[in-house]
Amino acid sequence: NDNKADETDESKADALAADTWIDGTAQSDIIGQNAGYADSKVELVDLTDVVRFKDYNGETAVKIATPSEFIAFANGIETYNGYQGVTVYLATDLDMSDQEFTSIGGQASEDNTIPFKGTFDGQGYQINYLVIDGGETQCVGLFGNLQGATIKNLILAENCSITGGTNRVGGIAGMISGDSGQSTTIDNCWNKASVSGKNFVAGIVGFVYVTGENCLLSDGSKQTANGAKEAAKATTHYIKNCTNTGAIIASD
Numbered sequence: 001n002d003n004k005a006d007e008t009d010e011s012k013a014d015a016l017a018a019d020t021w022i023d024g025t026a027q028s029d030i031i032g033q034n035a036g037y038a039d040s041k042v043e044l045v046d047l048t049d050v051v052r053f054k055d056y057n058g059e060t061a062v063k064i065a066t067p068s069e070f071i072a073f074a075n076g077i078e079t080y081n082g083y084q085g086v087t088v089y090l091a092t093d094l095d096m097s098d099q100e101f102t103s104i105g106g107q108a109s110e111d112n113t114i115p116f117k118g119t120f121d122g123q124g125y126q127i128n129y130l131v132i133d134g135g136e137t138q139c140v141g142l143f144g145n146l147q148g149a150t151i152k153n154l155i156l157a158e159n160c161s162i163t164g165g166t167n168r169v170g171g172i173a174g175m176i177s178g179d180s181g182q183s184t185t186i187d188n189c190w191n192k193a194s195v196s197g198k199n200f201v202a203g204i205v206g207f208v209y210v211t212g213e214n215c216l217l218s219d220g221s222k223q224t225a226n227g228a229k230e231a232a233k234a235t236t237h238y239i240k241n242c243t244n245t246g247a248i249i250a251s252d
Helices: 001-015 067-077 229-233
Strands: 061-064 087-090 117-120 126-128 131-133 141-147 150-156 162-163 167-170 173-175 185-191 194-197 197-200 206-207 238-240 248-250
Touching: 001 248, 061 067, 131 206, 167 194, 197 248
Parallel strands: 061 087, 087 117, 117 150, 126 150, 131 162, 141 173, 150 185, 162 194, 167 197, 173 206, 185 238, 194 248
Antiparallel strands: 167 173, 167 206, 197 206
């Protein structure tokens, strides 16, 4: 039955659109079953004794409960060394209406602060009405740049929008970077926000980049600067259980 075959293909296409993809490969064993974000995958943490960000003084765990705390957290990326070794919890849904907000972390070589290096656990909560306009900045997303970081259990609502003027734009993260061995994980996240930019634009992460040193290349030479394929082999980044349903616009 040709009609039934067409319906099957359409259903499969819908499932594929919601799946997580890396290098053209679907990251779920069974398409449409247990793929993408799910509330059931969130492991709730008792945050009763976790300090609020308004009272934060370098503890290894902190929670965010208000838009103002979320903004202060983003602005503190340099002060607290990218929050390396820190777990940040979202304690409630956030309404970011009429709030100015810039991406959390960026690329130091472009004078765009330092990467986020900690763990951000959204606890299944949703960020609403967030607007990020990166202008001509590269590495634009909720997180501009991740390095040895973990982002999980986070939802960006459909009333959010993220705009990057140039390259490396993503809903959850504009870019993943790092030296050999610095692994980043994005797990159980759902981007519903619209994402737009010029090049390397995506719903979850726009661009993945690895730097390496003293890595032997296939031609026998050694890599001492950026972009080595062998360095990439030494670093594994995990993007799993993620869903994008937001509109993606790449102008170039």
